Amino acid sequence: MTGEVAVLGAGMHPWGKWGRGFVEYGVAAARAALADAGLEWRDVGSIVGADTVRGGYPGYVAGATFAKALGWQGARVASVYAACASGAQAVAAARAQILAGLADVVLVVGADAAPKGFFRPAGGDRPDDPDWLRFRVLGATNPTYFGLYARRRMAVHGDTVEDFAQVKVKNAALGALNPYARYRKRVSAEEVAASAVVADPLRLLDICATSDGGAALVLSSMEFARRRGVAEPVRIRAVSTVTPTYPNTVLDLPDIATDSAAAVEPAAGTFRSSISRAAYEEAGIGPEDLSLAEVYDLSTALELQWYEDLELCGEGEGAKLLREGATAPGGRIPVNTSGGLASFGEAVPAQAIAQVCELTWQLRGAAGARQVEHARVGITANQGLFGHGSAVIVMR
16 A cells, blocks of 8 residues: 545636637646645646647647746646546656655646547548547547447446436536536436437437546645645545556457457456556555545446446446436435536546546535535546556545
8 A cells, every 4th residue: 555645735627618728727727726725836846737639739748838837936847648547647646756755745737628529539640550540440439439338238238328318417417516517507318318319329418528628636745734734634545547458358449459368368357447446455445435436427328337347336237326326416426426527528638637626625525515425535437548547546
């Protein structure tokens, strides 16, 4: 088990389509997080930026870009890119610096100005890029994959389109209570069913949008937190950043084939399940200890899959858990109290950081109408292209 770090501050820029640069969103979130921590930018010893692949020099200078915008003050700098898991890996990098004694206070920032429509590879021919290949060879856009995964759940576990719609209904009701969410309107199952089919069986309201937004965290050593008079801060207890195990027998973006299991026995669990398992092991807890979870709901069907991958229920029981109300407010294990990507949309480098922001506010008892009673332990779950798995366990 590794040491803990304190979450002194959390801040966000509201999600939407604002038409401005990602740096503006990141700086706004950073300043909000610093104000929440009661610190000045000059108090920060290191900044870690989660990269975007758009804007400037493809965003690969995100850490220094945010540092410049905040004002050069000599802080250490790092930039991290792990697709949709970039934010969690930025948190991991910041935590490692604190535990190594390289900095007492680290600012973590992620922000994006996303394109209209679904994400797709940049222009040019790159036949060695699996993401480029699945678009050009199969025409498999992200919504196509989401639809295929939903069909798989229907065939293997008996999920229904009505189950998928109820995920959206739940998350939209929570997003309506979140001032940072892009979509703040409740929807009914009938409205989900009436929305346009995008990738059968999924409809427009089953699939998350692409958005602009930003999120930031101020992390510190536990000693620094105590010196600042914060005796019982929210703490990051574990960060899991794992890759798949050979053979990987469940198809995942952007791959267009699985590994053969002819010569090697499949692993005991899937890639997604290994993400949370590593986090539980590091934190010294189990799924039964959780108060709530924030998961990566690119589609309604994928949220149900995360229930099983986090071991909130058995395999194939995700829809049953939803039907019982266990993942809704007041249930045994509320999921996506923020409203999830269903209410926010994807701002890729920011979303894993935003998940930790939500857990921080919940564990402080500061989530307003979304508050989970007696919240003490939360987990995030996220997955980025090319085998980037991530989960963060936050405790109080």
